Amino acid sequence: MRLPDRGVIKLDSLRVLLVDDEVEFVETLAKRMNKRNVKASGVNSGEEALEFLDQYPTDVVLLDVKMPGIDGIQALREIKERYPLIEVIMLTGHANVEVAIQGMELGAFDYLMKPMAIDDLLYKVQDAWKKKTLQEKKIGERLQVSSV
Amino acid sequence: MNQDKDTHNGYYYSLTRNMLLVIILVAITPMIVVSSIILYQFDISYHEKVQAHLEELVLKHKQQIDSFLRQRLGDIRLLTSTFSLEELRNESFLRDRLELLQQIYGPVFVDLGIINSRGIQVAYAGPFKLGQAHYSDAKWFQMAMKSDYYKSDVFLGLRGLPHFIIAVKENCCGEEWIFRATIDFVAFNNLVENIRIGETGFAFILNRKGEFQTKPLFDLIPNKEPYTDFLGDSDKFKGGVRIIERDDESGNRVIYVGALLKHGEWLLVYQQKASDAFSDLRRTLRVTIAIVVLAGICIVVIAFIISRRMVNRVAEADREKEMITEQVVETGKLASVGELASGIAHEINNPVAIMVEEAGWIEDLLEEEEFREGKNLDEFKRALEQIRTQGRRCKEITHKLLSFARKTDSRIQNVQLNDLVEELIALSAQRAKFANVDINVNLQENLPILHVSQTELQQILLNLINNALDAMEKTGGNLAISTHLEEGHIIVGVADNGPGIPESNIARIFDPFFTTKPVGKGTGLGLSICYGIIKKMGGDIVVRSKVNSGTTFSVKIPLPEEKMPKQSTT
Incomplete structure (x- = not known):
């Protein structure tokens, strides 16, 4: 079985951060993504996530909604405030539509319900990354225009 | 559950019973009270009526008998005053007079006789051969000699048949003579015997010694107490009649009505069993009781039906209430199941997610070169696919549970x-x-x-x-x-x-x-x-x-x- 390959976009440069209080979930998912040539790191709380983002450049954050300490929504708010370009995909353990809608309003790219198929997850992550690169490109162009 | 049902049935049973009792009590009590009062009043007035009737009857007969005796005496006195002793001593003349009397009054006069002061019958007309009979020892003769006229008690006399005598004393030719007539017992008896009411009512006459002066219709009454009671004090006869009620030997209540005759020498007694005298009352009582009982049965039946119907209504209402309660409980149950479900759903998806991820990881690893040739590779893949499928199923269930919890x-x-x-x-x-x-x-x-x-x-x-x-x-x-x-x-x-x-x-x-x-x-x-x-x-x-x-x-x-x-x- 071939791993899915999505056209022109190379996954090599994609950096993903997994945030979930379930350690095993994060570990396994990271392993699986790395195996698919997606650089994935995992942390286990909102605080750790913010720390991580301070140190390492990241493209997409997969953020669990329900966590002890800073919960998903709170973390999302922080991330969007500090790093507006980073795309966030919400992960929920249940079909809490209201929370998901709230997340979307706060600027999350999308939301997924656990357990999800790895392929679906990767497609979503790629879409988010695409959006991010597009946005970066636009900003770059604008910056060029303004500098000229 | 069964016990529950039993207590329910017990509850409805006692409800039915109480309702039944109340209805019956409320309906029957006034009926019984009212009919008792009416019956009591009726009883009293009927008693009074019957007694008044009997008094009337006896009084009438007393007057009738008294007047009979008076008339017979009058007849004899007429004879003695109309005809001279000489004429009357002629037996053929005397026989003519007797025939004449018998023609007028029927066989009331049996014979006529004239007795001289020595007690020897000097003339006689009648069916018996009593000429020259000696009466000087006879009680009636002695009594008759003492007053102007005399009516004897009933006695057998020389002829050996019950009869009584009316005697008139005459003074003629310096000698006292007794003219006497014998009154036929049968004819006199008829006067009294005809007083008959109901089945047990009859009359008779007693003398002061309590001896029968007429033949009672029924056999001799051994208990003479009531009669002597009557004879004892004659003051108590109000308007000439007195009523008492006594139990006889066999325990039957008997009404006695007494009236004095012949200036207190004789006693006319009418007696009747109370049950017979008051038979109409008894019948009314029986009919009334039958109606009351019938009405009572009707009331009981209706009360039974009504209370059963009412209790059924109540039971139905209770059942409805129970059903509503059940529904409320059911709804509450759903809500609590919802709460529980949402709790489970929140927690279960994470472990399921991990399991699915781990399975995915194994799947990934199976792609590695070293496992490619494994002979159970397909089997592994199938198993992993199954894990993923079941994981998805868990997810579906929890999602549904969550919507159930109205999230x-x-x-x-x-x-x-x-x-x-x-x-x-x-x-x-x-x-x-x-x-x-x-x-x-x-x-x-x-x-x-x-x-x-x-x-x-x-x-x-x-x-x-x-x-x-x-x-x-x-x-x-x-x-x-x-x-x-x-x-x-x-x-x-x-x-x-x-x-x-x-x-x-x-x-x-x-x-x-x-x-x-x-x-x-x-x-x-x-x-x-x-x-x-x-x-x-x-x-x-x-x-x-x-x-x-x-x-x-x-x-x-x-x-x-x-x-x-x-x-x-x-």
Whole structure:
């Protein structure tokens, strides 16, 4: 079985951060993504996530909604405030539509319900990354225009 | 449960009994009191009437007998004053006189005789050969000599037959003579014997010694106490008659009516058994008692029927109440199941997610070179695929559980039901086509706007439509969806002509986790969720189903209570 390959976009440069209080979930998912040539790191709380983002450049954050300490929504708010370009995909353990809608309003790219198929997850992550690169490109162009 | 039923039955039993007793008491008591009072009054007045009647009767006869005796004496005195002693001593003349008397009065006078002061009968006319008979020792003769006239007691005398004598003393030729007439006992007896009332009423005459002066109709009465009682004090005869009541030897109550005759020498006694004298009263009493008893039975029967009916009503009301309580409990149960379910759903998806991820990881690793040639590779893959499938199933269940816990979008919105229905039909059209189901839509136009959660309403209707399609999946059929306005609410009907729901399942279809679908196909939560949501809306859902002809679900959605002022819809 071939791993899915999505056209022109190379996954090599994609950096993903997994945030979930379930350690095993994060570990396994990271392993699986790395195996698919997606650089994935995992942390286990909102605080750790913010720390991580301070140190390492990241493209997409997969953020669990329900966590002890800073919960998903709170973390999302922080991330969007500090790093507006980073795309966030919400992960929920249940079909809490209201929370998901709230997340979307706060600027999350999308939301997924656990357990999800790895392929679906990767497609979503790629879409988010695409959006991010597009946005970066636009900003770059604008910056060029303004500098000229 | 059985015990419960028993106490219930006991409760209804005692309720029936109490009601029965109260009705009977209230109905029967006045009846008995009233009829007793009336009977008592009737008894008294009837007694008085009977006694008055008897007094009258006896008094009349007393006068009759007295006048009979007086008349007979008068007859004799007429004879003695009309004819001289000389004429009367002529036996043939005397015989003529006797014949004349017998012609006038019948065989009352038996014979006539003239006795001189020495007690020798000097002349005689009559059937017996009593000429020259000596009466000087006879009591009556002695008595007769002492007064002007005399009436004897009944005695046998020389002739050996019961009779009595009327004697008149005459002075003639310097000598006292007795003219006497014998009165036939039978004729006199008739006077008294004719006093007969009822079966046991009869009369007789006693003298002062208590000897019978007439032949009583019935055998001699051994107990003479009442009669001596009468004879004892003659002062107590009011208006000449006196009534007493006594028990005789055999315990029967007997009425005695007494009247003195012949200046207190004789006593006319009339006696009758009380039961006979008051037989009319007895009959009335019997009829009354029969009526009272009959009425009592009627009352008891009616009371029984009424109380049974009342208690049945009460029991019915209780059952209804119980059913409502049950429903309330059921709804509460659903709510608590919902709470529990949401808790489970929150927690279960994470471990499931991990399991699925781990399975995925193994799958990934199987791609490695070293496992490629493993002989059980396919088996591994199948197993991993199975884990993933089951994980998905867990997810579905928890999602349904969560919607069951009403964590869906429950914001109240203005909803145009027909639009919503049409959207859903469009959504289901594809599936219906595959299932070979025709959808018929019959929507009432201009339905009022509803104030409900759109998502929830969608969920309910989609669920019903999906169920209907599931039911007809194999056979195909017709799905009819209708809306119409009824007083205070809108009714949405979802009707299929699928296999229907068996009677035994109807009661359970709204229970959580009840499903007839194969394992893995249904969670048994759909209708349960619908039920919960509809109840929360204040609506109702009703199912009618007939095996082999189809099922109809009717959802009743209440209209907003007050007519809101028209606002632009959000």
